[in-house]
Amino acid sequence: MTAEIVRSTLHQKEGAPFSPDELPNLCGRPAVLRQLSPGEELFAPGERSDDIYGIVSGWAYSYRLFDDGRRQINTIELPGSLIGVASAARDGAAVGCACLTRVVYCVYPRATLFGRVMSEPALGLRIVAEVVRQEVLIRERLSDVARRPARERIANFLHELYCRRQITGRMDRPFSIPLTQTHIADALGLTPIHVSRTLREFKRDGVANYVGHDLQIIDAGKLARISTLDESYARWLGGGADAPIAAAEARPAMAARLA
Amino acid sequence: MTAEIVRSTLHQKEGAPFSPDELPNLCGRPAVLRQLSPGEELFAPGERSDDIYGIVSGWAYSYRLFDDGRRQINTIELPGSLIGVASAARDGAAVGCACLTRVVYCVYPRATLFGRVMSEPALGLRIVAEVVRQEVLIRERLSDVARRPARERIANFLHELYCRRQITGRMDRPFSIPLTQTHIADALGLTPIHVSRTLREFKRDGVANYVGHDLQIIDAGKLARISTLDESYARWLGGGADAPIAAAEARPAMAARLA
DNA sequence: CGTATCGTTGAACCATGTCAATGTCTGTGG
DNA sequence: CCACAGACATTGACATGGTTCAACGATACG
Numbered sequence: 001m002t003a004e005i006v007r008s009t010l011h012q013k014e015g016a017p018f019s020p021d022e023l024p025n026l027c028g029r030p031a032v033l034r035q036l037s038p039g040e041e042l043f044a045p046g047e048r049s050d051d052i053y054g055i056v057s058g059w060a061y062s063y064r065l066f067d068d069g070r071r072q073i074n075t076i077e078l079p080g081s082l083i084g085v086a087s088a089a090r091d092g093a094a095v096g097c098a099c100l101t102r103v104v105y106c107v108y109p110r111a112t113l114f115g116r117v118m119s120e121p122a123l124g125l126r127i128v129a130e131v132v133r134q135e136v137l138i139r140e141r142l143s144d145v146a147r148r149p150a151r152e153r154i155a156n157f158l159h160e161l162y163c164r165r166q167i168t169g170r171m172d173r174p175f176s177i178p179l180t181q182t183h184i185a186d187a188l189g190l191t192p193i194h195v196s197r198t199l200r201e202f203k204r205d206g207v208a209n210y211v212g213h214d215l216q217i218i219d220a221g222k223l224a225r226i227s228t229l230d231e232s233y234a235r236w237l238g239g240g241a242d243a244p245i246a247a248a249e250a251r252p253a254m255a256a257r258l259a
Numbered sequence: 260m261t262a263e264i265v266r267s268t269l270h271q272k273e274g275a276p277f278s279p280d281e282l283p284n285l286c287g288r289p290a291v292l293r294q295l296s297p298g299e300e301l302f303a304p305g306e307r308s309d310d311i312y313g314i315v316s317g318w319a320y321s322y323r324l325f326d327d328g329r330r331q332i333n334t335i336e337l338p339g340s341l342i343g344v345a346s347a348a349r350d351g352a353a354v355g356c357a358c359l360t361r362v363v364y365c366v367y368p369r370a371t372l373f374g375r376v377m378s379e380p381a382l383g384l385r386i387v388a389e390v391v392r393q394e395v396l397i398r399e400r401l402s403d404v405a406r407r408p409a410r411e412r413i414a415n416f417l418h419e420l421y422c423r424r425q426i427t428g429r430m431d432r433p434f435s436i437p438l439t440q441t442h443i444a445d446a447l448g449l450t451p452i453h454v455s456r457t458l459r460e461f462k463r464d465g466v467a468n469y470v471g472h473d474l475q476i477i478d479a480g481k482l483a484r485i486s487t488l489d490e491s492y493a494r495w496l497g498g499g500a501d502a503p504i505a506a507a508e509a510r511p512a513m514a515a516r517l518a
Numbered sequence: 519c520g521t522a523t524c525g526t527t528g529a530a531c532c533a534t535g536t537c538a539a540t541g542t543c544t545g546t547g548g
Numbered sequence: 549c550c551a552c553a554g555a556c557a558t559t560g561a562c563a564t565g566g567t568t569c570a571a572c573g574a575t576a577c578g
Contacts, residue, residue, distance in 0.1 A: 072402040072406065086394045086398075089392065091491075093492070114384055117380055117383055118380045121378075123383075124386070125383060127383075128387055131390045131394060133348060135345045135393065135394045138394065139333050142397060143323060143331040145405045145448065147325075147329055147331065180523095180525090181525065189404065189406055191566070191568080192525080193527090193566090193567075193568085194565085194567075196525060197526085197566095212575095233352070409534070439555090439557095449535090451556085452557095452559090455558060458557090459559095469557080
């Protein structure tokens with residue numbers, strides 16, 4: 001039993017460690033639920049919060065604000081995301097989290113959630129898995145921003161979202177993304193102007209186009225071809241249809257010292 | 260007692276969740292210890308490993324390798340770091356971890372470490388804290404790479420290392436960093452050539468200079484002035500001399516539903 | 519119908535990359 | 549002790565992707 005929990009927790013077969021359905025009961029009893037409209041904030045930069053949030057439905061983004069007014073979008077949060085675990089590690093950091101669509105989420109006081117871990121250790125492992133999942137996304141973004149030209153960078157970003165879409169709940173067709181060009185720019189370290197130019201090309205090439213305030217993916221195949229996400233990553237994003245892994249059984253550590 | 264563990268885990272007062280001293284006994288009994296020389300790898304890209312590593316002494320860096328041969332350095336690992344928690348989430352990712360100096364580290368089979376969490380839940384929270392710590396570093400790096408010009412980017416990077424130095428064990432004076440210009444370039448998304456130019460300026464301005472293969476910080480004050488790390492972050496890096504936090508006590512979650 | 523928000527377009531500029539050559543140090547083998 | 553090779557760092561000339569500035573266009577909303 002223990003071994004099984006460990007195995008399933010480490011090798012996430014689902015899109016995220018937590019499914020939106022189970023979030024309200026994560027602490028054993030029903031959590032507080034709230035909802036917000038597009039543009040509103042779960043928490044604002046500089047605000048000290050002792051809560052952790054779980055997204056039940058909708059899109060949000062967490063970001064950091066700089067003195068000079070610039071904004072760095074770190075992650076796009078979809079249903080199943082746990083928000084605030086990392087943000088609060090360093091107190092006083094100017095991080096915030098705002099909604100892109102209508103968002104329903106639950107609230108866990110930190111102490112309650114972590115207290116629950118003490119009585120239910122497997123929850124701790126799942127939280128580790130969730131934080132790790134976010135870290136993987138950010139590492140990937142870092143590589144993109146550091147080394148890829150704007151075109152690939154944007155394509156990778158959109159492709160990532162396209163792959164994560166199954167978590168969105170609805171598998172719309174065509175898939176549409178509630179992001180402004182300024183959001184994209186702030187996520188990727190570009191200028192809205194340059195995003196505009198690049199997206200213009202995407203439109204010309206029949207890859208993606210704005211419909212109202214949503215960016216619609218017209219041809220996912222073309223998008224995938226422009227993007228440089230490798231296939232195994234794309235699969236992992238989509239819910240870990242990764243090759244099955246022979247998980248080691250939990251057993252006592254071997255004792256040995258350095259010669 | 261529980262509340263105390265939760266509190267101390269969440270608001271890390273030390274430089275890292277784990278101290279190098281306690282790493283060998285993390286799983287309850289002495290872990291396997293190994294050591295490597297500069298340039299050798301704890302694990303190589305593409306290698307599938309079911310182990311997690313804890314750095315006891317020395318410097319290492321974890322990185323990702325691309326098809327085109329490029330390398331993205333994600334984090335500089337210092338004593339106390341837990342490596343491989345994130346790397347293995349997505350199997351088959353081309354990530355590796357290599358030594359910058361002689362490194363002593365311990366090895367935990369994943370299943371053993373996570374199995375231990377089941378019997379000692381507080382360990383789970385400490386692992387969460389460690390993963391979160393790394394994530395904060397990467398988010399910061401992302402902001403730098405996305406928005407800062409090369410000069411600030413490099414200054415921030417060096418300043419970060421300078422602040423983390425107390426974890427290095429020896430508080431050398433002057434502080435020296437075992438990184439090649441190519442390492443710095445690969446960490447920050449720059450060209451070694453441009454790093455060279457910028458470091459040349461740093462030398463001219465009496466900020467930092469190479470001595471042998473180590474970059475020595477000559478004037479930490481000047482470095483801090485060039486860098487844009489905010490003060491609270493610098494303190495956090497240095498071991499969380501953060502303002503004390505009134506930690507909430509662990510208590511039952513309030514039950515309430517969305518109206 | 520005025521105002522706000524977001525996207526588009528063009529022209530000029532510049533931080534950084536690219537290419538290519540040279541310099542410096544260290545260790546090694548004859 | 550010298551010759552040589554390998555790994556890094558330095559320097560200069562040139563190319564360019566992306567920014568900046570500035571103006572204009574479209575769409576939505578009260």
